[in-house]
Amino acid sequence: MAILKVARMGHPVLRKPAEPLEPREIATPRIQRLIDDMFETMHDSRGIGLAGPQVHESVRLFVAGVDDPDGGMPPVVVINPEITPVGSAVEEDWEGCLSIPDIRGRVPRAAKIRLRALDRHGRPLALTADGYPARVLQHETDHLDGVLFFDRMTSFESITFLEEYGRYWAPKSDD
Numbered sequence: 001m002a003i004l005k006v007a008r009m010g011h012p013v014l015r016k017p018a019e020p021l022e023p024r025e026i027a028t029p030r031i032q033r034l035i036d037d038m039f040e041t042m043h044d045s046r047g048i049g050l051a052g053p054q055v056h057e058s059v060r061l062f063v064a065g066v067d068d069p070d071g072g073m074p075p076v077v078v079i080n081p082e083i084t085p086v087g088s089a090v091e092e093d094w095e096g097c098l099s100i101p102d103i104r105g106r107v108p109r110a111a112k113i114r115l116r117a118l119d120r121h122g123r124p125l126a127l128t129a130d131g132y133p134a135r136v137l138q139h140e141t142d143h144l145d146g147v148l149f150f151d152r153m154t155s156f157e158s159i160t161f162l163e164e165y166g167r168y169w170a171p172k173s174d175d
């Protein structure tokens with residue numbers, strides 16, 4: 001396994017719509033190794049999700065997941081995702097991105113979604129998600145369309161450096 005270089009905002013690969021993967025391609029050692037490397041890169045960077053374009057691979061693939069006793073998300077490999085909002089509720093909450101280091105901002109997202117995709121074995125994956133996992137799945141799917149979280153913000157008033165986020169905005173552990 002290897003830790004991959006993460007593209008930062010400004011790199012054109014982040015703005016290019018990514019190509020779908022054929023089920024045949026998913027089984028190849030190249031893609032299986034890419035998935036393993038993306039998990040390793042995500043964990044090394046303490047990220048919650050990582051999409052192909054963020055590691056200079058313009059394919060419709062992302063990995064996500066985090067261990068957290070206060071609301072984690074099991075690890076998931078998502079290929080060729082299609083997201084449909086369930087209902088019309090929208091929630092605003094904080095997001096960050098490994099391609100926009102050390103910045104946080106508040107982003108409105110569909111509160112509940114349905115996801116259809118393929119897993120790392122090329123098998124159909126269907127799930128519904130709400131709250132934090134729904135937010136992560138929407139953020140990562142956006143990367144496959146060349147969309148960054150800044151594009152989804154309705155106001156830039158909340159844009160915050162990580163240090164100030166920790167000082168003024170992060171939920172306190174004893175809350």
Ligand code: NI
Pocket residue numbers: 096097098099139143
């Ligand atoms: Ni991101």
